[in-house]
Amino acid sequence: MTETPDTAPEEDxxxxxxxxxEAPPIxxxxxxxxxxxxxxxxxxxxxELNDRMPHGCDAAEALVYLRKRYEGRGVRVVRVGDAxxxxxxxxxxxxxxxxxVETRKLSRAAIETLxxxxxxxxxxxxxxxxxxxxxxxxxxxxxxLEMEWIRxxxxxxxxxxxxxxxxxxxxxxxxxxxxxxxxxxxxxxxxAGLLESRPSPLGVPQPGDGDVDAExxxxxxxxxxxxx
Numbered sequence: 001m002t003e004t005p006d007t008a009p010e011e012d013x014x015x016x017x018x019x020x021x022e023a024p025p026i027x028x029x030x031x032x033x034x035x036x037x038x039x040x041x042x043x044x045x046x047x048e049l050n051d052r053m054p055h056g057c058d059a060a061e062a063l064v065y066l067r068k069r070y071e072g073r074g075v076r077v078v079r080v081g082d083a084x085x086x087x088x089x090x091x092x093x094x095x096x097x098x099x100x101v102e103t104r105k106l107s108r109a110a111i112e113t114l115x116x117x118x119x120x121x122x123x124x125x126x127x128x129x130x131x132x133x134x135x136x137x138x139x140x141x142x143x144x145l146e147m148e149w150i151r152x153x154x155x156x157x158x159x160x161x162x163x164x165x166x167x168x169x170x171x172x173x174x175x176x177x178x179x180x181x182x183x184x185x186x187x188x189x190x191x192a193g194l195l196e197s198r199p200s201p202l203g204v205p206q207p208g209d210g211d212v213d214a215e216x217x218x219x220x221x222x223x224x225x226x227x228x
Contacts (some may be wrong), residue, residue: 023056025196026065033062034086043173061101072150079178090176093189108142114149118171122164141165149174 049059153164
């Protein structure tokens with residue numbers, strides 16, 4: 001007569017195997033997130049953090065502790081769009097300035113186009129031209145695309161299905177912005193020289209009479225907002 005065991009053997013399934021391993025302590029998870037962000041040249045999303053970390057880790061929770069630990073330090077853990085990065089504290093940025101002259105300059109047309117996209121995204125080429133009052137040259141858009149400060153957005157569900165433009169995560173990261181909502185207001189733009197002294201009905205730079213947008217003369221010094 002065959003005896004029946006009192007308990008059935010544990011089922012060998014992925015869920016059962018995963019239950020055998022506990023997630024590392026939150027302090028260790030915090031160290032993992034710190035290491036990933038420190039070694040990454042680009043901002044990293046929470047999903048990417050979780051994908052790299054051991055099973056059961058919670059990168060979002062670890063980020064909360066890590067941000068608090070870096071408060072008041074020389075570097076901070078900052079949000080860039082939907083990703084995270086370690087960046088120099090703003091008040092210490094002067095220590096990182098290089099004593100070299102940047103040769104890349106944006107034309108007035110490029111700055112105005114970039115400002116319109118940033119404040120009105122998603123926006124089509126036709127809408128940019130309507131706001132500026134002049135046509136937008138292909139070279140201006142290509143320059144901003146090559147700099148990876150703008151990208152193509154979704155097409156509008158209108159006749160012709162025109163493509164839209166939006167600013168990129170690289171744009172936000174370059175200017176230390178968490179999102180486009182953190183862009184300066186109109187008073188700041190006028191003080192920086194990006195807006196004419198006369199009021200702009202749409203809150204963006206307006207060209208002067210007779211302006212053409214081929215290759216406008218480069219600006220000698222860029223504003224604080226669009227400074228390399």
